[in-house]
Amino acid sequence: MSGPVRRATVPPEAAGRRFDQTLAQMFPEYSRSRLAAWIRDGHARLDGAAVAPRHVVRGGEAVELTPRLAAEVAMAPQPIALDIRYEDADLLVLAKPAGLVVHPGAGNPAGTLQNALLHHDPALAQVPRAGIVHRLDKDTSGLMVVAKSLRAHAALAAMLAAREIHRQYEAVVVGTLVAGGTVDAPLGRHPVDRLRRAVRDGDAGKPAVTHYRVRERYRAHTLLQCNLESGRTHQIRVHLAHIGHPLVGDPLYGGGLRLPRGAAPALVEALKGFRRQALHAERLAFAHPVDGRALAFAAERPADLRALIEALRADAASAAEAR
Template identity: 70%
Template sequence: MTTIRHEAEVPLTAAGRRFDQALAEMFPDYSRSRLSGWIKSGAVTLDGTQAPPRQLLRGGEQVRLQVELENEVTSAPEDIALDIVHEDAHLLVLNKPAGLVVHPGAGNPAGTLLNALLHHDPKLAELPRAGIVHRLDKDTSGLMVVARTLPTYTALVDLLSRHEVERQYEAVVLGTMVAGGTVDEPIGRSMGDRLRQAVRDEEDGKRAVTHYRLRERFRAHSLLQCQLETGRTHQIRVHMAHIGHPLIGDPLYGGGLKLPKGAGAELIAMLRGFRRQALHAEKLSFVHPATGEALSFGAERPADQWALIEALRGDLLEYGPDHY
């Protein structure tokens, strides 16, 4: 259990402000909802006494914050290997393999990334979701950042909400594209299937923006670079399917098997055997919340996606771009 202690004087410029509003400005490392909860519990005092969140201040009061961080996560630690790309006292960046679920849930009570993180650093149990601030789908591989302290958690959530974390993906999609573009379509839960997301109208969906660029065009498929401006569930998968180019192997949004004319046995076997969405989070960039340093990380595509792309390249080389 970790104890947080802070003492500070309310600035005179906060005169006339509410206690909870001033506290959020004095301690920006913690979320407003968390600070409000601490005020209500008595963990934050004003001139030595408990005060309501809405109390108006005069300036010059003494604020004392002392709270024992109890475990927010009750899942059990599990010795699951992690591919850690970067680690310091405030955060870690890891390369998640395809097939690893991020959070425990229905059907996946254990064996998740969260369980692995708790084994790597037991103190992560004190943080919401063990410090996980964003997620990747089970069968999407690539880079994720995880907070190791509460202030870093708050700061990373804020960076993500302000779209100041650059997340770049590589995707292999069905169909031959001629150029890149942007999909700006709201996303919400599908009305007909609770496991799926769908493009919805503005009233039912949340704004979602995906920028994509064509890297390579094969005979019946395309290799894309995708940039997230927002971070909705299944965003790239939903957006690509919406414009008629679903990801290869996507079990929810895929368009089925598509073979180039006269495709060889190797490519046919590769396409039929690729049973996950061909999506990899290859680049992650952000400003370190504690040091202010600009950080950028890359992760090579996993072996199965390498093999898929090489098979598509070999097919193109053998038949040429005009042989469909």
């Protein structure tokens, strides 16, 4: 099955890059390996001609992409509960719990959000990745938007690339920050550990910008609001660790357990027992991809994050009273 033909123009800044790399930036909703296969099969053309994936573009060429969707989803639907906050014919918004993997991968062949979406609506088998246009890490909770139609999928992917989908996160970090700020540091794969991302300069990194501001300060931790200009893998986790304030509980980038002096047993238990990154996607706002309506959603803190913040507040209040 072929999807609708997608037409675009190679941006001038892509001059000198390979066609497959350029196509991956222009159509981020598709994987690079899938795009390369479509190029080789003649389903992605440059100025009307079939070229090799490594063909170097000059900028300004016309691109014609005909997605092949016959085997986009080859997995079984599974009856996994979904917390759906909004749904219409073109999209749905859901609150993902911590612990749920978004789509199958190495070590997670089933039991994912993608399996759950296929059970919720079997027609999503005809949409790339069952409509998933962005992701949250397994242990990050919060809001996601899912496309239910091809037209919505294409529009949402373009809106993500143009930074027109506004995502706001809440994070608890190690250490006390005096004020908010911005981390502008390119991200790429870690040079040694394939599971990690890292700040990388040059061609190894892609632009990434995270804005953060202080909401509450505790004795040895800080509650932050984070807003993204880009959506790189592990972006908030890497950026905050990069400035010396990793997320509480982060197994990949965390700085280990940190307890304020004389911490109450309740706080010690809360910090030791929090075994995921303390990150929650709390707000999501965008224009409806079909009718243009302004949509905005908020997701309350999950119970574990709420309990952690309450323990930090209680410890800070107790220490203030003792002074």
